[in-house]
Amino acid sequence: MKILVINCGSSSIKYQFYSLDESRILAKGIVEKIGMKGSFLKHEKESGQKVLFEGEILDHKIGIEYILGILSSAKHGCIASLDEINAVGHRVVHGGEEFSESVLITEEVIQTLEKFIELAPLHNPPNLKGIYAIKALIPDIPQVAVFDTAFHHTMPQHAFMYAIPYALYKKYGIRRYGFHGTSHRYVSNRACEILGVDPKTVKVITCHLGNGASACAVKYGESVDTSMGFTPLEGLIMGTRSGDIDMGAVSYIMDKEKIGTKSASVLFNKHSGLLGITGISSDSREIYAGAEKGDERCKLAIKMFDYRIKKYIGAYAAAMGGVDVLVFTGGIGENSATTRVGICEELGFLGIEIDKQINKESRGAEQIISKEGAKVKVMVVPTNEELMIAIDTQNIVYDKN
Ligand code: AMP
Numbered sequence: 001m002k003i004l005v006i007n008c009g010s011s012s013i014k015y016q017f018y019s020l021d022e023s024r025i026l027a028k029g030i031v032e033k034i035g036m037k038g039s040f041l042k043h044e045k046e047s048g049q050k051v052l053f054e055g056e057i058l059d060h061k062i063g064i065e066y067i068l069g070i071l072s073s074a075k076h077g078c079i080a081s082l083d084e085i086n087a088v089g090h091r092v093v094h095g096g097e098e099f100s101e102s103v104l105i106t107e108e109v110i111q112t113l114e115k116f117i118e119l120a121p122l123h124n125p126p127n128l129k130g131i132y133a134i135k136a137l138i139p140d141i142p143q144v145a146v147f148d149t150a151f152h153h154t155m156p157q158h159a160f161m162y163a164i165p166y167a168l169y170k171k172y173g174i175r176r177y178g179f180h181g182t183s184h185r186y187v188s189n190r191a192c193e194i195l196g197v198d199p200k201t202v203k204v205i206t207c208h209l210g211n212g213a214s215a216c217a218v219k220y221g222e223s224v225d226t227s228m229g230f231t232p233l234e235g236l237i238m239g240t241r242s243g244d245i246d247m248g249a250v251s252y253i254m255d256k257e258k259i260g261t262k263s264a265s266v267l268f269n270k271h272s273g274l275l276g277i278t279g280i281s282s283d284s285r286e287i288y289a290g291a292e293k294g295d296e297r298c299k300l301a302i303k304m305f306d307y308r309i310k311k312y313i314g315a316y317a318a319a320m321g322g323v324d325v326l327v328f329t330g331g332i333g334e335n336s337a338t339t340r341v342g343i344c345e346e347l348g349f350l351g352i353e354i355d356k357q358i359n360k361e362s363r364g365a366e367q368i369i370s371k372e373g374a375k376v377k378v379m380v381v382p383t384n385e386e387l388m389i390a391i392d393t394q395n396i397v398y399d400k401n
Helices: 060-071 107-118 124-137 150-154 166-172 181-195 247-257 261-270 273-278 284-292 296-320 330-335 337-344 356-361 385-400
Strands: 002-008 013-019 024-032 040-045 050-054 087-092 143-147 203-209 213-219 222-226 325-329 377-380
Touching (some): 002 060, 002 124, 013 060, 013 385, 024 060, 040 060, 050 060, 060 124, 087 124, 124 143, 143 181, 150 181, 150 222, 181 203, 181 213, 181 222, 181 325, 181 385, 203 296, 203 330, 213 296, 222 296, 247 261, 273 284, 273 296, 284 296, 296 337, 330 337, 337 356, 337 377
Parallel strands (some): 002 087, 087 143, 203 325, 325 377
Antiparallel strands (some): 013 024, 024 040, 040 050, 203 213, 213 222
C-alpha cells in the first residue's frame, strides 16, 4: 500500500511517500514560502538525490499539485500514475474533545474540523487546506486525519481542567488538550519495543525537545498528563514561546505596554522563550555557541530551559507514582548531549543516572544512555511522526475495506 503523508503549515507543506509493505520511503520533500516571493519545492528521491523546483506557488492547492506532479513525473517520480496512491494521511493539529484517535475524513469530519479553527487558528486552517486540495485533485483517494491532540485524550479530568469557572469549560471548551501527541505516542511505544517490555507495564516520561517542546507522562501506555495546554504555549520553555508564566504578569505587561491580545499573543509565542532570554537566537546550537564564548544570557537561557524540564520530570514521576523509562526526542533531545546532562543532573534520587560517555556519543540515533544497572532506563529515540501517520492511515483504510 502506497501512502502519501502530508503536513501542511501556514506557508509550507512537508510530505513523505511510503510503501509501507516494503518499509520504504519512496520520496519526501517540502514546499516552502507558499504565497511568497521565491517559493520552491525541494524533493528527495529514495536514492537520496535532491531536486529543486522554483515556481510561483501561490497557495496550498498549487503546492500539492506540484507534489503530485513530481511524484508521478517520468524523470523524477516514483509512480506511473496518481492511481498508485492508495491513501493520504494528514497531520491535523487540533482534534478538540471530539477525536480520541485518527479518523477517515468524511464531510462530517471536515465540518467538525472547520469548527475547531477557533481552537487552533494558526494550525487547523492550513491542515484543512491540504485536505481540500487532495479532495479536489484526487477525489477518489481516501484521506485520514491524525491529530496531535488525540493521544492525550486519556488524560484524567483532574489533569486536563484549569481551575477557572467550570462554565467556561462547558461554554468554550477551555481545558488542556496537549499537543505533539503523535510524537509522544511513537517514541514511548518505540522505547518499549527497544527494551522488549509491554507498554502496559511501565511508566514512561517522554521529552520532545525541538523548536516546540513538551513533556508527557505515559502511564501503562496512555498519556496521563502533558505540558502543553489549551494551546501549544503552555509548559516548557521553547525556541520562541515562553511556556508557563503567571497570568498576572501577562495582564500587567499588556497594561504597561498598552498592547492588545493579538500583540500579546505574538509576544509570548514568537518573541519569548530562548530567543526572548538570549536576544540572540531561538536555535539551541547558536545559544550553546554563545554560552561557550561567555555570553551570560545564553548561559542563563540554557539553565532555565533544563531546569523547567527537570521540574516537569519530577512532577510526572510524582503524578505516575514513579518512572521506569525517560525518553528524549526532537531536534534538541536527539542531538544535544549537553542538554540531556543538564536535565538529568541531580535526578539520581529518582534512579535517573546517565552514562556520560555513551550519552556524549549518542546523536540522532536510538540509544540507551543510562548507566548499566540504573533504575530508570534513559533513552534517545528519534521521533517519526510521519511513519505513525502512515501506519494509522493504512490501518484505518484497510479496516474500512
Ligand atoms: P526540531 O523543531 O525538532 O526540528 O528541533 C529544532 C531544534 O533542534 C533547534 O533548536 C536546533 O538548534 C536543535 N538542534 C538540531 N540539531 C542539533 C544538534 N546537532 N545539536 C544541538 N541542537 C540541535
